[in-house]
Amino acid sequence: MHLYLHIPFCKQACHYCDFHFSTNQTFKAELVAAMAHEIALRADYLPARRLETIYFGGGTPSLLTEAELAQLFEAIHQQFTVAPDAEITLEANPDDLVPDKLAMLRRYVNRLSVGIQTFDEATLRWMNRAHTAVEAEQCVRLARDAGFDNLSIDLIYGIPNRPDNLWQADLERALALDVPHLSAYSLTIEPDTAFGRWQQKGRLQPAEDSLAADHFEQLVKALTGAGYDHYEISNFAKPGCYARHNSAYWQRRPYLGVGPAAHSYNGPSRQYNVAHNPRYIAGLGSGQIPAEREELTPADQVNEYLLTGLRTKWGCRIDDLNQMLGRDFLAANRLIIGKLQNNGWLLIDSGVVRLTESGKLFADRVAAELFVD
Ligand code: SF4
Known part of the structure; x- marks a missing residue:
């Protein structure tokens, strides 16, 4: 952990x-x-x-x-x-x-x-x-x-x-x-x-x-x-x-974030601590952690994985994307994946989606184009 x-x-x-x-x-x-x-x-x-x-x-x-x-x-x-x-x-x-x-x-x-x-x-x-x-x-x-x-x-x-x-x-x-x-x-x-x-x-x-x-x-x-x-x-x-x-x-492993403005992640949700030092101290003084919690839908989890995974040399595993999404990721994105491959920005190889060298210049844009609802 x-x-x-x-x-x-x-x-x-x-x-x-x-x-x-x-x-x-x-x-x-x-x-x-x-x-x-x-x-x-x-x-x-x-x-x-x-x-x-x-x-x-x-x-x-x-x-x-x-x-x-x-x-x-x-x-x-x-x-x-x-x-x-x-x-x-x-x-x-x-x-x-x-x-x-x-x-x-x-x-x-x-x-x-x-x-x-x-x-x-x-x-x-x-x-x-x-x-x-x-x-x-x-x-x-x-x-x-x-x-x-x-x-x-x-x-x-x-x-x-x-x-x-x-x-x-x-x-x-x-x-x-x-x-x-x-x-x-x-x-x-x-x-x-x-x-x-x-x-x-x-x-x-x-x-x-x-x-x-x-x-x-x-x-x-x-x-x-x-x-x-x-x-x-x-x-x-x-x-x-x-x-x-x-x-x-x-790699989407769970982590605990402590302190003002720290984020935490446990798989199904994220937590965002208040980004304000006096409010953080006052909250803990009364035994409360001033924080907001966000439940992550399957689409949120896929989109987060695309945003972080595509930035790494390991890319995103298609099996993991399918499992998180509950349907076939490649079939759902067939047209856009074809376009990104033709641009020379995206590769699919050995069950993994990853960026090419030129795609690395546009990582956030490529991930956003692949986002699912
Ligand atoms: S203001 Fe503080 S946190 Fe921000 S870059 Fe400078 S040293 Fe780092």
């Missing part, structure tokens, strides 16, 4: 980010106590009490103190058995990864996912990241010195209004770090962010779609050329170094 913990605090707001977080850390201790309480209240949500992966996401989990991490792990160990080989990941920002902090984190977690985004100082300032280019480069070495072999870094591409060679430079500097796992995401301008407001005022023009497509091609060429397996559209791993927690999401 799989456990996600959402730590909704950041030092400052990155201009592109629409995740749930607060830059006011006044109530961090109360919120961590509320999360420990939620773990106790919801341990029965999962069909088994043995955890294969634990993931601290956010927000910025590397802001947690040792006492706060210890409190959360105490709550976890009271309710669950953590498998001896469990993958325990914590998202971290480079500016937090100083030797003392890394030594402390290593006592609790065995994998770091570091939000580097770019190695270019001017771009980091423009995005309002809290770290410097030097910290971006040094943090991986410091993490290794502290005993972290299992490291992932995040990069952002498709950034407008900067010299085009900077993406290639970012890729080269990332490859030089030789980390086992790398994720790369295209910059999207969301309305409720600083960049969204800049765009509304005409201060920011988003990049052309072709820029992100060119950068994606450069990314795939550079990473696969360096021996990484392109196993999910945004994710690359050295052999055997797949992200086990995220792979569980893509």
